[in-house]
Amino acid sequence: MVATNGTFRRRVGIATRRREDGSLEARCAVEDDFHHFRVLLEARDGMLTAARNKALRSPNTLCAAAGGRLEELVGMKLDPASAAVFGQTDQFQQCTHQFDLAGLGVAALAQERAWRSYDAVIPDRQDGRTTACLLADGRQVLCWEVDGMTIEGPAPYEGRSLGAGF
Numbered sequence: 001m002v003a004t005n006g007t008f009r010r011r012v013g014i015a016t017r018r019r020e021d022g023s024l025e026a027r028c029a030v031e032d033d034f035h036h037f038r039v040l041l042e043a044r045d046g047m048l049t050a051a052r053n054k055a056l057r058s059p060n061t062l063c064a065a066a067g068g069r070l071e072e073l074v075g076m077k078l079d080p081a082s083a084a085v086f087g088q089t090d091q092f093q094q095c096t097h098q099f100d101l102a103g104l105g106v107a108a109l110a111q112e113r114a115w116r117s118y119d120a121v122i123p124d125r126q127d128g129r130t131t132a133c134l135l136a137d138g139r140q141v142l143c144w145e146v147d148g149m150t151i152e153g154p155a156p157y158e159g160r161s162l163g164a165g166f
Contacts, residue, residue, distance in 0.1 A: 006124040008032065012101065014108045014116045023049070024112070026105035030097050032120075034059045039070065039101040043109050048076050053098050066095035070102050078110035 010032035017025055026041040036057035042050035051074055053067030072089035082103035085091075091099055108116060119135040125146075134142040145152040149162045 008122045010120040012118040014104050016108045016112060016114055024109050026109050028101040028105040030101055035097055037098050037101060039098055039105055041102065041105045041109060043078055046078050048074055048106060050074060051102060063095045067098040069094055070098060073102055078106055080107050080110040082107040
């Protein structure tokens with residue numbers, strides 16, 4: 001998904017299926033102006049058995065190689081919390097976008113959710129301000145009012161810096 005009319009857009013899509021042999025598969029992708037990554041996850045008996053990546057477009061050369069470290073997730077128990085991947089390996093040795101995709105894919109596999117899409121929509125700033133919104137499956141689930149690098153609202157995000165991590 002690319003920026004149009006002065007708006008940054010990012011799309012994440014996760015599709016899962018149960019194969020004929022009983023194993024599960026998640027195909028995950030993220031795309032915006034700078035990134036296009038794909039992650040394929042496979043699972044059996046509640047455990048991740050394979051994790052592969054494909055870097056189709058990345059802002060730097062390290063992303064493709066770092067994505068290969070997703071294999072460190074193999075053997076983890078499927079968990080409906082996408083953050084469970086943080087307990088399996090060092091996030092700082094990973095490509096952020098591909099690691100986040102893997103977390104979302106693991107959660108989708110644990111829930112056997114057939115499809116999920118996320119769309120981030122952020123209009124260009126006017127006088128340093130913008131509204132950043134997130135849609136899940138086409139439904140708005142979050143909107144932040146942002147001034148500079150600070151989230152002004154709503155609670156509980158108000159006062160947080162976009163540059164300090166969460």
